[in-house]
Amino acid sequence: MTTRRKFIKGAAATAATATIVAAPAIAASKPIKWRMQTYAGSALAEHVIKPAIDSFNKIAGDRMQIELFFADQLVPTGELFQALQRGTIDAVQSDDDSMASPTEVTVFGGYFPFASRYSLDVPVLFNQYGLNEIWDAEYSKVGVKHISAGAWDPCHFATKDPINSLEDLKGKRVFTFPTAGRFLSQFGVVPVTLPWEDIEVAMQTGELDGVAWSGITEDYTVGWADVTNYFLTNNISGAWAGSFFANMDRYNELPEDLQELLKVCMDQSHYYRQWWYWGGEASLRVDGTKMKLTSIPDDEWQTVEDAALKFWDEIAAESETKAKVVGILRKYNADMVKAGRPYRYS
Secondary structure, three states: OOOHHHHHHHHHHHHHHHHHHHHHHHHOOOOEEEEEEEOOOHHHHHHHOHHHHHHHHHHHHHHEEEEEEOOOOOOOHHHHHHHHHHOOOOEEEEOOOOOOOOOOOHHHOEOOOOOOOOOOHHHHHHHOOOHHHHHHHHHHOOOEEEEEEEEOOOEEEEEOOOOOOHHHHOOOEEEEOHHHHHHHHHHOOEEEOOOHHHHHHHHHHOOOOEEEEEOHHHHHHHOHHHOOOEEEEEEEEOOOEEEEEEEHHHHHHOOHHHHHHHHHHHHHHHHHHHHHHHHHHHHHHHHOOOOEEEOOOHHHHHHHHHHHHHHHHHHHOOOHHHHHHHHHHHHHHHHHHHHOOOOOOO
16 A cells, blocks of 8 residues: 555655756756847937837746947948848847838938838838838838837038038038938039047047938937037938848747837837937037037929939939839828928928
């Protein structure tokens, strides 16, 4: 007969065996770790990305954590796409243009000349006019998940010397985005490519005459307002268009609820920038003390806007996908003009 002592011994042995068998499951519950790099330096990242990542990590807790890296910390910004595609980096915040993604939509990232008038134009174009579907298709082809796109600030010149006419732009060495530089070169601007963190020093040493990378909020935030003297109120685009991307395999490995949490936090980041930039652009023009505002007369600046439409035609002729995007931009802007105030004033 089985005695009570034998029974207890048997039960203890069974429990020990079960514990050993269960051990691998405990190891498998370790948090998912992602590495994300942003195009932004540390000062700017405090606004354009860090709050969203902090929120994600707080909510995800011991299930998943994202380690955030700033501009050029892991790889140069121009190599972000390659690193993302290889899986060296799990996620990226950037515009398509800066990270040199090999897609048909790359040229439209960052500041595509006069594609938008206001920051709200960007999310409407993506969510209501079909750009989301085009971006999703293009990035799916190359093993990258396009999570979402949003707007940043408008594109203005911040310079050492005053800009009061198009003539004043000639010969100016300017740090700007690839496509913006390609467009502006017809007006005598000399586009210069440098690491983001080197710009302030390059302005001080005379390697650069100015930047056409952001609005006035960013100029103050990252220190460029300390090394430039003038801010041109004319802009070549109403809002920078940037996105969040992930390595497709890493993204597909996530449970569905973590995918949803990632999207929600990215959307919150887009919302944060909407009001942070919009309010900052106005208040710093009114109350800022570091740069003097200059303007090119509207009738002269119209030359630049007219040139942008010809530039659109050049881009549309390059491929069927680019022509489709340009067609959407044309329809959207025509709709805004027809809608009238407050969508468009002219």
